[in-house]
Amino acid sequence: MDIKQLYYFKEIVDQESISKAALILHMAQPPLSQQLKKLEIELGTTLIHRYRQKWELTETGYILYQYVEKLLLSMGDVKKQIEEIEKGSAGILRIGVSSACLNLLVEYISIYRKQFPGVKISIDKGNSEELLKKLDHKEIEVALLLRLEHSTHCDVLALKQQQYVVVSPRSWGDVFPSKHVTFQDLATHPFIMLAAMEGHSYYENILKAFEEAHTAPNIVMESKDLTTVIAMVSKGLGYSIIPRVAYAVPMDQLKIHELQQFDFRVEPVMIKIKDERISKATSQFWGLVDSVNTDSTPN
Missing domain, CATH: 3.40.190.10 (Periplasmic binding protein-like II)
Incomplete structure (x- = not known):
């Protein structure tokens, strides 16, 4: 039993005639009759009673027809979903x-x-x-x-590529003298720092920049999660240095400052x-x- 045989059987039932189904399927009547007979032999049952003046679907034929209807409908849905996925319109x-x-x-x-x-x-x-x-x-x-x-x-x-910027709590007010800050300006304030992560040199570059400015950061907190860092800054717990791409505008609780003496980009x-x-x-x-x-x- 294959899909083609089941499709032929459904068309015969829909047309209530082998001859009419053969016309729809663009095939001769004898081969279509042979396909129906092969299906009945394989299933060990009579699917359609065929009389000279009468055509009748048997009980087993009705059960098979219901199954085939669902199967072909499901196959159509599967084909449609596959086509949509391959086109990129679904999936x-x-x-x-x-x-x-x-x-x-x-x-x-x-x-x-x-x-x-x-x-x-x-x-x-x-x-x-x-x-x-x-x-x-x-x-x-x-x-x-x-x-x-x-x-x-x-x-x-x-x-x-993105530059790094300084974010400070708005609650601090004008704690830095201008929108452009230096590492000397930052050194005396609590620093919430992105923690070191494998594959990134941010942590080492920041510490090196403080060292080259002959000062040191006052690190009070570290986290690998940037969302956590920004949340802590917004609560007034410290400033941070983050990639410009990382913040959304506007951030009501934060101020953004350009960072001088630091050309490192991400x-x-x-x-x-x-x-x-x-x-x-x-x-x-x-x-x-x-x-x-x-x-x-x-x-």
Whole structure:
């Protein structure tokens, strides 16, 4: 019993005639009659009583017809879903994001949703180390994070580089003399610092910058989670130095200051495992981000 036989059987029942079904199916009547007979022999039952003047579906024929109707309908749904997934108009986008790149992701997703509203989006948030593990374990297909120094096994889509800025609590008022601050200005205030993370040199670069300015930071708190750092700053517990891409505007509880004497930049990237097949939905997202990033890059 194969799908073609079942399809033929359904058409015979729908037309209530082998001859009429043969016309619809664009085939001769004898081969169609043979297919029906083969199906009955295989199932060990008579599906249709055929008389000279009368045509009648048997009880087993009725049961098979109900089954075939559901089967062919389900197959049509499966085909439609596969076509939608391959076109990128459906399916699932599984993406990971670090807290530093969350605002970037929101912008990209808002554009993507307008073009592909049928795609379901699954977002995992974590630090860079966690996201790499999720990629390796195929829990996500792509990740948006700050460039790592040990991601040679990944394809990398580089995005626009970002400067670091100082964020201070608005409740502090004008604690710094201007919008441009130096490391000497920062040294006497409590510093909530992004903790050291494997693959990133931020921590070492910040400490080196303080040292070169002949001063030292007053570190009162460390966290690998940027969201936590910003929340602590907004509560007035200290200032921090974060990538410009990491904050949303406006942040009512924070003030933003340009940081002098510090040329270190950070580069957001989107990565996927090399030579790994990704879904059509994810491929479409990768292409969209690439296009948006290219359009926004100055000549």
